[in-house]
Amino acid sequence: MPILQMRIMFMSGSINHNKKLEFIEKELQERRNNNNLRELNAIYPKDAVTAIKNGKPLINFSSNDYLGLSKHPQIITTSQDYLNRYGTGSTASRLVTGNYDIHKKLEEKIAKLCGKEAALLFNTGFQANSTIIPALVNQKSLVLCDRLVHNSILQGILLSKAQWKRYKHNDLSHLETLLKKAVSQGYNRILIITETVFSMEGDRSDVDSLIQLSQQYNTLLYLDDAHALGIMGDKGMGLTAQKPGIDISLGTFGKAMGSFGAFITTSKLMRDYLINCCPGFIYTTALPPAVIGSIDAAFDIIPSLDQEREYLLQKVDYLQNNLRNLGYQVINSSSPIIPVMIGNEKKTLQLSQFLEKNGILATAIRPPTVPQNTARIRLVLSSQHQPEHINYLIQLLQQYHES
Secondary structure (H helix, E strand, O other): OOHHHHHHHHHHHHOOHHHOOHHHHHHHHHHHHOOOOOOOOOOEEEEOOEEEEOOEEEEEOOOOOOOOHHHOHHHHHHHHHHHHHHOOOOOOEOOOOOOOHHHHHHHHHHHHHHOOOEEEEEOOHHHHHHHHHHHHOOOOOEEEEEOOOOHHHHHHHHHHOOEEEEEOOOOHHHHHHHHHHHOOOOOOOEEEEEEOEOOOOOOEOOHHHHHHHHHHOOOEEEEEOOOOOOOOOHHHOOOOOOOOOOOEEEEEOOOOOOOOOEEEEEOHHHHHHHHHHOHHHHOOEOOOHHHHHHHHHHHHHHHHOHHHHHHHHHHHHHHHHHHHHOOOEEOOOOOOEEEEEEEOHHHHHHHHHHHHHOOEEOOEEOOOOOOOOOEEEEEEOOOOOOHHHHHHHHHHHHHHHHO
């Protein structure tokens, strides 16, 4: 029998190649049926709070650009200067030839501003969380995390193969109950990990109490401070700055900093360990010079923005109170993130579409990003939103609610 004919017979008997992607079609159809299918829609950011979509200007209430720094002229100029001096890319990982003097200087600057021994740059918050955690814990460890932590934290826990348990959202009594049981169970180490400001809820953790519990039970403590950096804490340096007792604090540059990338603050000992043992740092090309320039400039500007931070939090209270008066269910947020809870995915999409039709960009957040039956419109305020922007949003939500 010819070899080609034998191959055809073998292939036809083992795999039906017409159906090898059937699992993909099935998954997408299921998401479509449940109103959870995602699609990419291109926008053009005209300014810090206005975007153009399909040729139509929209007031953007979905961006994490809390201080409007992505369009700040000083940050853009510094980014261009670094680009001109150092080129478009860092060309290698930090441990090869990508460790430019600007990376080192920025880390030293961050550590000083945050009151910590050391800092280490990462390319994204997702990359940092998903690769640092497996470097800290293993099969003999226990991870205790808040029930609503970000997916990047969950991915890191799963990759670590550690045992893990979730404590009830912001319920530190439940966390302590789990700690009391865990200390006598022979784990080689215990890691507490949570967010300081929750990305989908907008509420805060009790950082001081977490530090106290970590010290009392001799655990590692890892706090994701991404949504607090720039808008909370002394001079906007976040809720973990100047606080001892935190083994790792993560911040990101893609939110209030208006740029891209991430960092941790930690001890010199931990920094040395991660440089040697964290794959997400070791095997990744370093952040490009233009990005380093934008971050450096943002850290020069943010400490001087106390007035903008005060205005922003005042508008958070104003919008929340008005939404509650209209009858909307709003999570009690203490940050620019204001989730308007709808529950049903289809109804959430309908509200988002109504707002967009009338000039407001407010994205529907649906499972699996959030738990089942908690679909929501995640409104996000910026210090660049003017009173007329917010009042127009309130007017539309009142119109929709009454109809």
